[in-house]
Amino acid sequence: MKNWNLLTTNPTWVRVIYVLLALLAMALAGGAPDGFGGFSG
Amino acid sequence: MILAVAVLIAVGIALVRGGSLKRLADVPLQAGWIALVAFGLQVYLIYFPEPVNQGLSSPRVALLAISYLLLFILVARNRALPGMALVGAGLLANFSVMLLNGGYMPITPEALEQVGHTRKVMSMxxxxxxxxxxxxxxxxxxxxxxxxxxIFVVPPPFPLPTVFSFGDVLIALGAIRLIQTAMRAARPA
Incomplete structure (x- = not known):
């Protein structure tokens, strides 16, 4: 919990998480394989 | 899922090659929230689907098209970033074939059988x-x-059996290029 608080109050790590989530969302939303976010492809 | 794995493997490879996760904070990504909105729209469309495609006049297809238009805006605003041209080309490839075939990505019954995902459809x-x-x-x-x-089938025993498109390959390569370049960049002085 303490580590998580450190992570979410540090602007650098907040920005890292934001960029990573945006890139993941872009790849998942733009791509169209026969599986979306599940574990079957 | 396979695309999420590609992005996470790209991060892992960049770390092994001496890159730093913190460098991602320096990526001048603009309006990244657009990707999250597009993804959110698709989560709704995919997990609350219509059983049979009703064609381009379906509100769900219109919503899917809007999610792709949002992604085009995101790519246009960030076109200067490395790899974004590849992502844009992949989006265009996927969106084009979906529009030409009633709004969704076509997959043949044979490909579904090869990958073992026939249980994911009500009928063929x-x-x-x-x-x-x-x-x-x-x-x-x-x-x-x-x-x-x-059309590209990766059958079992691969742990994540899947079928993907040429557009998916371009999107994965674009995202990998962006992550590799960003994480291995020299920190600005």
């Missing part, structure tokens, strides 16, 4: 939605621009 009738994806079942002969559809 043309137009049936593949659960948990943006795909519809369509025979090859009935698919326009078939070569842009989901």
């Amino acid at each position: 009738e043309p137009g049936a939605r593949v659960m948990g994806s943006k795909d519809i079942v369509l025979p090859r002969a009935a698919t326009l621009a078939w070569w842009l559809s989901d």
Whole structure:
């Protein structure tokens, strides 16, 4: 919990998480394989 | 899922090559929230689907098209970033073949069988939605621009058996290039 608080109050790590989530969302939303976010492809 | 794995493997490879996760904070990504909105729209469309594709006049297809238009805006605003041109080309390839075939990504019954995902469809009738994806079942002969559809089969025993498109490959390569370049960049002085 303490580590998580450190992570979410540090602007650098907040920005890292934001960029990573945006890139993941872009790849998942733009791509169209026969599986979306599940574990079957 | 396979695209999320590609992004995470790209991060891992960049770390092994001496890159730093913190460098991602320096990526001048603009309006990244657009990707999150597009993804959110698709989560709704994919997990609350119509059982059979009702064509381009369906509100769900319109919503899917809007999510792609949002992604085009995101790519246009960030076109200067490395890899974004590849992502844009992949989006265009996927969106084109989806529009040509009633709004969803075509996949042949044979490809679904090869990958072992036949349980994800209610029937193998043309137009049936593949659960948990943006795909519809369509025979090859009935698919326009078939070569842009989901044709690359990675069957079991690969741990994540999947079928993907040429556009998916371009999007993965673009995202990998962006992550590699960003994480291995020298920190600005």
